[in-house]
Amino acid sequence: MSADITPARFGSGQAVRRVEDPALVQGLGLFTDDAAPAGALFIKFVRSAHAHGTLLHVDTEAARAMPGVVAVYSGADLVAAGVKPLPAAAGFKQASGLAMDPPPNHALSVDAVRCVGECVAAVVATSRDTASAAVDAVVVNIEPLPCVVSAAAAVLPGAVQVWPGAPGNVLAQMHQGDAAATDAAFNVATHRVSLDIVNQRLAPSTLEPRSVLAQMQSQGQDAGRLVVRLSSQMPTGVRAGLAATLPGQPLDSIRVLVGDVGGGFGMKTALYPEDVVTAFAALQLQRPVRWQAERLEDFLTAVHGRDLVSRAELALDASGKVLGLRVHSLANVGACPTGAGVAIQLLIGPWVSTSVYDILAASITVKAVLTHTAATGAYRGAGRPEAIYTIERLLDEAARVLGLDPVELRRRNLVRPEQMPYRNAMAQVYDSGNFESMLNQGLALGDWAGYASRQAASSAAGRLRGRSVTTFLEWTGGNALEESVAVRVTADGYVELTSATMAMGQGIATSYVQLAVDVLGLPPERIRILQGDTDRANGFGSAGSRSLFTGGAALRAAAVAAVDHAKELAALALEAPAGDIGYAAGRFQVVGTDLGIGLFELAARQSGSVITAQAGAKASAPTWPNGCHVCEVEVDAATGSVEIVSYASVSDIGRVVSPAIVRGQVEGGAVQGIGQALCERVAYDAESGQLLSASYMDYALPNVDGFRAFKTVFDESVPCLTNSLGAKGVGELGTIGATPAVVNAVVDALFSAGVADAGKVQMPLTPETVWRALQGDFGAPVFV
Numbered sequence: 001m002s003a004d005i006t007p008a009r010f011g012s013g014q015a016v017r018r019v020e021d022p023a024l025v026q027g028l029g030l031f032t033d034d035a036a037p038a039g040a041l042f043i044k045f046v047r048s049a050h051a052h053g054t055l056l057h058v059d060t061e062a063a064r065a066m067p068g069v070v071a072v073y074s075g076a077d078l079v080a081a082g083v084k085p086l087p088a089a090a091g092f093k094q095a096s097g098l099a100m101d102p103p104p105n106h107a108l109s110v111d112a113v114r115c116v117g118e119c120v121a122a123v124v125a126t127s128r129d130t131a132s133a134a135v136d137a138v139v140v141n142i143e144p145l146p147c148v149v150s151a152a153a154a155v156l157p158g159a160v161q162v163w164p165g166a167p168g169n170v171l172a173q174m175h176q177g178d179a180a181a182t183d184a185a186f187n188v189a190t191h192r193v194s195l196d197i198v199n200q201r202l203a204p205s206t207l208e209p210r211s212v213l214a215q216m217q218s219q220g221q222d223a224g225r226l227v228v229r230l231s232s233q234m235p236t237g238v239r240a241g242l243a244a245t246l247p248g249q250p251l252d253s254i255r256v257l258v259g260d261v262g263g264g265f266g267m268k269t270a271l272y273p274e275d276v277v278t279a280f281a282a283l284q285l286q287r288p289v290r291w292q293a294e295r296l297e298d299f300l301t302a303v304h305g306r307d308l309v310s311r312a313e314l315a316l317d318a319s320g321k322v323l324g325l326r327v328h329s330l331a332n333v334g335a336c337p338t339g340a341g342v343a344i345q346l347l348i349g350p351w352v353s354t355s356v357y358d359i360l361a362a363s364i365t366v367k368a369v370l371t372h373t374a375a376t377g378a379y380r381g382a383g384r385p386e387a388i389y390t391i392e393r394l395l396d397e398a399a400r401v402l403g404l405d406p407v408e409l410r411r412r413n414l415v416r417p418e419q420m421p422y423r424n425a426m427a428q429v430y431d432s433g434n435f436e437s438m439l440n441q442g443l444a445l446g447d448w449a450g451y452a453s454r455q456a457a458s459s460a461a462g463r464l465r466g467r468s469v470t471t472f473l474e475w476t477g478g479n480a481l482e483e484s485v486a487v488r489v490t491a492d493g494y495v496e497l498t499s500a501t502m503a504m505g506q507g508i509a510t511s512y513v514q515l516a517v518d519v520l521g522l523p524p525e526r527i528r529i530l531q532g533d534t535d536r537a538n539g540f541g542s543a544g545s546r547s548l549f550t551g552g553a554a555l556r557a558a559a560v561a562a563v564d565h566a567k568e569l570a571a572l573a574l575e576a577p578a579g580d581i582g583y584a585a586g587r588f589q590v591v592g593t594d595l596g597i598g599l600f601e602l603a604a605r606q607s608g609s610v611i612t613a614q615a616g617a618k619a620s621a622p623t624w625p626n627g628c629h630v631c632e633v634e635v636d637a638a639t640g641s642v643e644i645v646s647y648a649s650v651s652d653i654g655r656v657v658s659p660a661i662v663r664g665q666v667e668g669g670a671v672q673g674i675g676q677a678l679c680e681r682v683a684y685d686a687e688s689g690q691l692l693s694a695s696y697m698d699y700a701l702p703n704v705d706g707f708r709a710f711k712t713v714f715d716e717s718v719p720c721l722t723n724s725l726g727a728k729g730v731g732e733l734g735t736i737g738a739t740p741a742v743v744n745a746v747v748d749a750l751f752s753a754g755v756a757d758a759g760k761v762q763m764p765l766t767p768e769t770v771w772r773a774l775q776g777d778f779g780a781p782v783f784v
Contacts, residue, residue, distance in 0.1 A: 011518045015660040018510045019524060020503065030259035032211035032231050033292045040213065040288035041070055043278050044131035046121035046138045047300065048113040051372040051689020052147040052160070055109050058121050059139040066137060068130035071285060073122045073277065075108035082247030083107060083280055086271060089339040092172035092346055092368070100172040101165030103370075105336035107245070107276040113142060114162060114335035114372055116689055117300030122277045124289060147372035147689040151330035152309055152783055154369050162335055162370035171337065172368045174346040176426050182315075182363035185324030189315035193398045196782035198762040199386040201307035201332065201682035202675075203699055204379050207505075208262025209293040210302060212275050214282035222255055228279050229257040233264040233502050234541030239534045241271035242279055249283070258532030264504035265672075266378030267302050269543050270338055274301075299694045304682055305379020307332040308345055308366075308386045309782050314394040320404050322413050324361040325354060325425075327390060333368045334375035341376040342368045348475070349383030351428045355391050356435040356473050356626055357413040362425035372689045378543055380672055381732045384474040385739055392470050392740035396747065397759045406744075407448065410439065410471050428475065430624045431721040438650050438715065439471050442628025445711050446648035454632065454646075455752075464635040465645075466749025470741040473626035476729025477619060478544030483551045484616035485558035486537065489566065491604035495520060497558060498530040500539030501551035506731060507661040508547045512555050514658055515725075519559035521585040522599075545625075545729025548657060553617035553724045561615035566602060573597055573605060623720045625728035627651040629670070631741040635749045640771030642678055642746055648711040649737065654720040654728040666734040667710050673738025675702040677746075681764050700766075739763070746770065 010016055023029055046058075060072040085104040092100045104110075109120045121138050125131035146160045153159060154169040162169055186192060213229040226249060232238050235256040243251045261268065274291055282289045293302075308331050315324040331345035350364040395413075399406040414435045415422050422430045443449075451467055458465035488496040497516060503509050509529040516527045530536065540546070563583055570588035571578040574595055582591045589596035603611045632646035649666060656662050679700035683692040693699040719726030746765050750758035750773055760778040761769065772779070 007518050007521060010514060010524045012514045012657040013659070014514065016510065016514065016658070018507050018661070019513050020507060020509050024260070031208060031262060032213055032229050032259065033290065035229055035259065036213050036290045037288050040290045041124050041126060041285065042128045042131045043122055043124045043281055043289050043291045044135045045119045045274060046123070046135050046140060048109065048116060048118040048120050048142065050113055050142050050144045051116045051149070052145045053113050053142040054145065055111055055113055055120065055142055057141040060121060063123055063134040063137040066130065066134050068126045069123060069134045070126065071124040071281060072134070072138065073108060073281070075106050075110035075120070078108050078280065079110055083276065084245050086273065086276065087241055087244055089337045089342045092174060092342055095170065095173045102171060103163040103165065103336055105273070107273040115374055116691055117374065119273045119277065122281065124281050124285065149371050149373050149684040149686055149689050151307070151332040151369040151371060154371050155330060162372060166370050169370045170367045171333065171370050172342060172346060173365070175363070175365045176350045177362040177364050178425070179363040181361040182324045182326050185361040186315040186326065189323050190318040191316040191398065191401055193314045193394055193401055195312050195393055195397055195759055197310045197312055197390050197393055198782055199306045199308040199389060200763055201376070202305040202379060202680050203299055203682050204265040204267035204302065204305060205701060206263030206265060206267060209295060209298045210268065210272065210274065211292045212278040213288065213290045214279040215288035216282055216286050225253050225255055226279060226283060227255045227257065229259065230275060231261050231268055232258050233261070233268045233504050233543055235502065235532055235534050236500060236538040236541060238271050238275065242276065245276050246280060246283065256534045258502060261502065261504040265380045266305065266382055266543060268504065269340065269378045269541070270303055296694055299699070300691060301374055303338060303341065303375050303377030305376060306386060307376050310390055311783065312390045312394055314398050316398055316402065320402050320409050320412050322357060322359045325359050325391065326363045327353065329366045331366055331368050332371050332373065332376065334373045335370060336375055337368065337370070338375050338377045340378050344378065344383040349387040351426045351475050352384050352473060353387045353391060353426060354424050355388055356415055356433070356471050357391070358415045358419070359413070360425055373684055380669065381735045382544070384732065385673065385736045388472045388736050389740045392472065392744060396468065396744045400751065407443065407469055410469065411436065414439065414471070429621065430473070431621060432718050433473065433624060433626050433652060434718050435471060435626060438626060438628045438652055441650040441713065441715065442469065442630050442648060445650055445713055446630025446646065448630060458634050464637055464749040464753050465632065466635065466745045466747065466752060467632045468741050468744035468748055470629045470737050470744065472737050473624050474733060474736050475622050476545035476625060477549055477622035478540060478546045479622060480540035480546060481550060481619040482616060483539055483554035484614060485554045487558045487562040487613045489562060489599060489603045489611040491600055491609035493600045494526055494528050495522065496528045496530055497555055498536045499551050499555060500537040500541065501547040502531055502542040504542060506665065507658065508542070510661060511548055511552060511658040515552055515556045516559050519556060519563060545731040548727055549623055549723055549729050550617065550619060552657065552727060553619070554615065556725065557615040557617045558613060562611065562613035565613045566599060566611050569606065569611065570597055570602055573602060617724055619723040621722040623654070623722060623728035625651065625653045625730060625733050627733060627737055629737040629741040631745040633742065633745040633749060635746065635770060637753065637774055640767035640769070640774065642765055642770060644674065644742065645708060649734065650713045650715060651730070651733055652715045652718055652728070653730045653733065654716065654718065655726040656714050656716055657727060662714060662730055663712055665730050666712055669732060669734025670710065670738040671702050673735040674742055677739045677742035677763055677765060678702060679764050679766060750774065
């Protein structure tokens, strides 16, 4: 195949079929639970039935005596064996200025329980059924104590204390921006707008629940090492966490493998207690041990997302120019918070709080609050959806107060292209963007001008119609801006590129293949992308929409380095100066002659029959993808049900490498944002701390009945200036824009029906919530 044909058909910018899919659709994928060897033991966990209590005793004798039970562990057993608590959240301070002091996160409970579902004991047996039966035989004696499950309730005077190191249940507090300048802006403002805003807790829902397989290797290259296979977005982080937790296991004694991952969404970035206990059992028993979470266990103890309540205020002058933004938030980070869960709300979310708007005075204060609930952590968007939702709700409310069209209010406040690079009030620098162009394109795609006739048609059909426009940006890259990729050209006709980023269903291998095709000019079936092995590559992993932005840039650099190195080898083989060697479509040629050698033939002549190379790439700063979403909804006033009848989005993500995958990311992400807007909510009973939404019978996900086909457009005219590809992150962008777009459209419909206080409505906008809002009932206040 010639070089001018292969990239044109399969290279970047082309909509190609995903290279991951043939194996998956044929059932040939290798997920963690598929890899267990014959005779592997099964581990199951005894979980706390109480949200808070003193752990008095764990009686394991009956369970140990059961046939087929190999081992039973309590928290005391793990402590005695030298197992340390999981790495704790750190780096932030209390209001007093002292360092935060989080509770220890033991893999199995020691002395106390602080959340329903917390692991109290573990049973290892020869079959899954035996392990389950033995779990029921373990007797756990817990003295129940009062609990608190919401951040607003946890900070009230006299509230139950979760942990002595967090007085008033405030683990840490952070302020960003300029409080004095913001106060001054509010003092001179003509208009002030205030809303109480809830970003409710969400449960990430992956097709594949968490799973772990751990074993000590007795032979081969891994003899004497602990090999842990699991479903994870961050293999290197898991290895580091295990080394820090397990006794006598330095980093080089642990190998982490990740095969196919059935979805991550941020939930699989953390090290979990179940991972530690499974690995510990494999070490102790010197036998393979496997754990596959049941869906209930993921609902109970996998990290949740969001859970932020805010009092947000906007100050504007008479013309609608925003003078200041002030937000005070309480972030519910659970009982044993993760580092990511704290950083997302205290640090990252505020970075985008002013979004695409030229707001020079802003003051954002966030408190991380402990409660007797599961920890929060990364979930698609991770802090940015909460911040964008807040500013977009405020702007629509301000437009109503000022009597301005919401489009015009936004237009008057957008950061202009000539202001780039632009430094926002949180000291974050946007390298590029033409936000007004995105607004104009979104309005045209969504036919904003033709709305009146559609509204009239809805009214004639007895339905309320509402619309909204959302302009926004996000921060991507995770501030982990460097990656390295290794290349192996093998004599049997393949090019292997190894990366520390991680596939999790998002199609990153396809995008990597397309970038490699650009450089190598080879058919895509000759290119293999290798990931998920800490013996071959280590790095940050995949989170924060960074895989293509950093990993793709590194992969392209590595492919170029491989060709350059191979040119030198070809020059020796062909006895010609390296400068006279040309390369195209897998073949080196002495320019102007018919003398040449194939890439794979050249590899066969090398020591080990392989050509190797390695290179990396480092971005100078994060990326700032942005977009405009235009949404229209119809509301049935009799039932409160909401239907999304039109949804248009324009996204600036810089260079698009794989259009089909990008479309899937943007539209799939939007569906997750719609889920938060309309139906998803993790609910705990306020008195007992019991999880009320512990299955899909009680936790609703969005489905195709709720909305119609998307109109989706990408604008590549403003490439990113901070990385060599010109690409901006895309994996979370749709989620961030969708939630405010849908909610503001429903609020608009409520206002059109004469609901004067429609801005008080809170997510999720279930039919009951919307119906009650139509009656003027907005539920309990956010802050008591």
